[in-house]
Amino acid sequence: MENLIELKKVCLRFDLGFAIDNLTFGVREREIFGFLGPSGAGKTTTIKLLTKQLKRKSGAISLLGKDIDKVTRSDYDEIGILSDTSNLYERMSIQDNLNFFADLRGISRSQVSEVLDRVSLGEQRKQLFKKCSRGMKQRAILASAVLHHPKLLFLDEPTSGLDPATSQEIHSLLLDLNREGTTIFLTTHNMEEADKLCHRVGIINQGKLIACGTPRDLKLEFARDEIRVMTKDRQYVTVQKNEAGAERIAELIKNGDCMTIHSSEPNLEEIFLQLTGREF
Numbered sequence: 236m237e238n239l240i241e242l243k244k245v246c247l248r249f250d251l252g253f254a255i256d257n258l259t260f261g262v263r264e265r266e267i268f269g270f271l272g273p274s275g276a277g278k279t280t281t282i283k284l285l286t287k288q289l290k291r292k293s294g295a296i297s298l299l300g301k302d303i304d305k306v307t308r309s310d311y312d313e314i315g316i317l318s319d320t321s322n323l324y325e326r327m328s329i330q331d332n333l334n335f336f337a338d339l340r341g342i343s344r345s346q347v348s349e350v351l352d353r354v355s356l357g358e359q360r361k362q363l364f365k366k367c368s369r370g371m372k373q374r375a376i377l378a379s380a381v382l383h384h385p386k387l388l389f390l391d392e393p394t395s396g397l398d399p400a401t402s403q404e405i406h407s408l409l410l411d412l413n414r415e416g417t418t419i420f421l422t423t424h425n426m427e428e429a430d431k432l433c434h435r436v437g438i439i440n441q442g443k444l445i446a447c448g449t450p451r452d453l454k455l456e457f458a459r460d461e462i463r464v465m466t467k468d469r470q471y472v473t474v475q476k477n478e479a480g481a482e483r484i485a486e487l488i489k490n491g492d493c494m495t496i497h498s499s500e501p502n503l504e505e506i507f508l509q510l511t512g513r514e515f
C-alpha cells in the first residue's frame with residue numbers, strides 16, 4: 236500500500252530548541268493514523284509542517300506521493316484540514332459559511348446539503364456560527380473540512396472539549412469517511428479515542444517519535460509478564476508467566492477457585508507513561 240504521508244529525518248528548530256527532532260514515519264493510504272503525545276510534544280507543529288504552514292529545517296517530507304516542495308495549490312484540493320483555529324465566519328450562518336467555501340471550490344449546493352445532513356446540522360443550518368454551541372461549531376468546521384471529499388484529512392484534536400455524545404457522532408463520521416476511502420491523520424490526547432479509531436498510532440515526546448504501531452501490537456509489546464486470576468471470592472491473584480505461575484494457576488483450577496484468567500495488557504496511556512514518565 237502506498238504511503239500518503241512520509242517523513243524522513245525531519246527536524247524543525249524554534250528559538251528554544253528542537254520542536255521536531257529527526258522524525259521518521261509514514262502513513263499508509265486508507266489508514267487512520269493517530270499521532271499522540273503530551274502537550275508541547277510537537278503534534279501541531281507536525282501537522283503545520285505537513286500542511287506547509289511551517290517549513291522544516293532538514294529532512295524530507297512527501298505528501299500524496301510527491302516531494303512536499305513540489306506540492307501545488309491544486310494538490311491541496313485533495314486535502315482537508317481541521318485545525319485548532321476555525322476558518323468559519325462568526326457572523327455568517329453555518330450554511331452560508333459552507334456555501335461560501337463551496338463556491339470557492341466549485342462545489343454544488345446539493346453537496347453542501349448532503350454534508351450538513353452527515354454532520355447532523357441540516358435542521359440548524361441557518362444558525363449564525365457565533366451562536367452555535369461548541370459541538371455544533373466543531374461539526375460545522377468538520378463539514379467544511381470534508382466538503383470537497385478530500386483523499387487525506389488532517390484533524391488536530393477533533394473532539395477536544397466535546398461531550399461524549401458529540402464525540403461519538405464525530406467518531407462515527409470519521410469511521411464512515413475512512414470506510415469510503417479517506418486517509419486520516421489525527422492528533423489527540425484521548426487514548427480511548429486513539430484505541431477505538433486508529434489502525435496505527437505514533438507516540439511523540441519532545442519532538443521525537445518514541446513508539447509506532449497498531450494499538451494491539453504496542454499493547455503486546457509492552458505487556459507485563461503477569462497473569463491475573465479472579466478467584467471465587469472475587470479477589471485477584473497475580474502470577475508471573477513462568478513455571479511457578481503455571482503451577483499456581485493449575486492449583487487454583489484444581490481447587491475450583493479459578494473464575495477467570497486475564498493477561499495484563501497495558502492500555503495506551505500506561506504505555507505512554509511507561510515510555511516517558513509523563514502524563515497526557
Ligand SMILES: Nc1ncnc2c1ncn2[C@@H]1O[C@H](COP(=O)(O)OP(=O)(O)OP(=O)(O)O)[C@@H](O)[C@H]1O
Binds near residue numbers: 250273274275277281
Ligand atoms: N511558533 C512557535 N515559536 C516558537 N516555539 C513554538 C512555536 N510553535 C510551537 N512552539 C514550541 O514547539 C513545541 C511543540 O509545540 P506543538 O504546538 O507542536 O505541541 P503539541 O504537541 O501540539 O501540544 P498541544 O497538545 O498542547 O497542542 C512546544 O515546545 C512549543 O512551545
